[in-house]
Amino acid sequence: MRQDVAGKLRAISGEDWVVTDPAGVASYVKDETEHAIAPMPCYDCVVVKPKDSQEISGILKYANDEKITVVARGGGTGCAGAVVPIKPSIIIALERLNKIVEVDDKNMMVECEAGVTLSDLEETFTHHDSLFFPVHPGDEGAQVGGMVVQNAGGVRAVRHGVMRNHIKGLEVVLPTGEIIRTGGKLMKDNTGYDLTHLMIGSEGTLGIVTKVILKLYPKTTNSGSLLISFDDKKAAVEVVPKILREGIVPLAIEYLERDFMLRSAEDLGLQWPAQKGIVDLYFILVEPKEEDLLEISSRIVEICEANGAVESLIAETAKEQRAILEIRSHGYPSVKSQVVDILDVAIPVGNLSEYMNGVDELAAKYGAHIPSFGHAGDGNIHNFIMTETGEKPDNYEALSDDLFKLAISLGGTITAEHGVGKIRNRKLGLQYSQKHLEIMKGIKRVFDPNNILNPGTGIGCVD
Ligand SMILES: Cc1cc2nc3c(=O)[nH]c(=O)nc-3n(C[C@H](O)[C@H](O)[C@H](O)COP(=O)(O)OP(=O)(O)OC[C@H]3O[C@@H](n4cnc5c(N)ncnc54)[C@H](O)[C@@H]3O)c2cc1C
Incomplete structure (x- = not known):
């Protein structure tokens, strides 16, 4: 990373909030992706911990002018390598944006900063007498911003759906540095293309989410x-x-x-x-x-x-x-050392039995061990490709391709909640036509003309 970058970041966020020492940086370049398939992190990075969207705007304007890669970092609990920098990068850690701005009882909404963790959110509503927020992915270290851009799900999705169903508005800093607000505390809003929903599931490639408005629900005892x-x-x-x-x-x-x-x-x-x-x-x-x-x-x-x-x-x-x-x-930690890949496909629930039969047939064909557990109620059962050592078997690519093709042939999708990240990009062509991919690349270009934000993620590296 160029010498002058840390200096500029210190000028924006202050001396104490820029990390350049290798050990400090190393703890910001990985996530929870299985090591056999995780992207190789680039350690030549500098971490900055801005206090608000204005500072983030300053950092992005600078990075865009200088064409320096930027990666937004939430809780680092992702399972698809999305947050792993693969080029020398400025890592913007959102941990200081950790305030619950307002619990609006009357409108049943909460506005919070993007670095609020799921644990903070749970804690807030444990003490609230009548409202709660329903989405609960499995690691409470996840941040609300990460949950928005990963469109997180979890066990309660059968009843409450995924993040997409509860996000009413966002504040976003664009890769070119402008700050925009989308949506609001509204039940209806039909004004133009829906940028809120474009940001949801964008995996940190279209903008940095700094504030979120979420819908709340009455507690059921x-x-x-x-x-x-x-x-x-x-x-x-x-x-x-x-x-x-x-x-x-x-x-x-x-x-x-x-x-x-x-x-x-x-x-x-x-x-x-x-x-x-x-x-x-x-x-x-x-x-x-x-x-x-x-x-x-x-x-x-x-x-x-x-x-x-x-x-x-x-x-x-x-x-x-x-x-x-x-x-x-x-269940997962108990076998982690042997897990090569946790598939995250979703199938229409009516087709699950055909899918599970197909998985057994492919396991037999490839001599593989593929136990499963997960969210049957929404068709998102995780299949675990495992070996004794946790290293990739030689036939891993063919086996995983066949599993994805099986899911797609039954009306499914290759990722239900973990995202494409940097591990499923090359599989997108199994599910989408060239036209789909072209449209998505076009959207990326509109938001991020210099491709500075989290390149190699999602649609990012499919050429
Ligand atoms: C044990 C375990 C269980 C899990 N269970 C579930 C589950 O049941 N359901 C589920 O959906 N997921 C699950 N996950 C995955 C993970 O928790 C979610 O994907 C979560 O949403 C990631 O949030 P994060 O803050 O950790 O994001 P990170 O891993 O930090 O980042 C993920 C992506 O989001 C981007 N990003 C982060 N914050 C922002 C921001 N403010 N603005 C723009 N981009 C940003 C990053 O650049 C990166 O591309 C699980 C993970 C673990 C380890």
């Missing part, structure tokens, strides 16, 4: 959970559309392969409560009235038992629910 076991993966996923068709919308329907859960439970010194079957569906239910909760629970058990369930357990106490969730959350 009655919750319960069910763990229902099956002998057969196909039978398990086939009940999902049957339940949804009855108008039952659980908070979450998670698909949990038993091997995964047993290993995780053993790791934690806990016991997985189900004994029978090879795969479980875990339902989290939240209803305004207790009687509705009981009625819906019974109906789910009935539907599952009519479709081959071999055991149904109700997690009655908060302690039982916590233990199941703890084991579920530890």
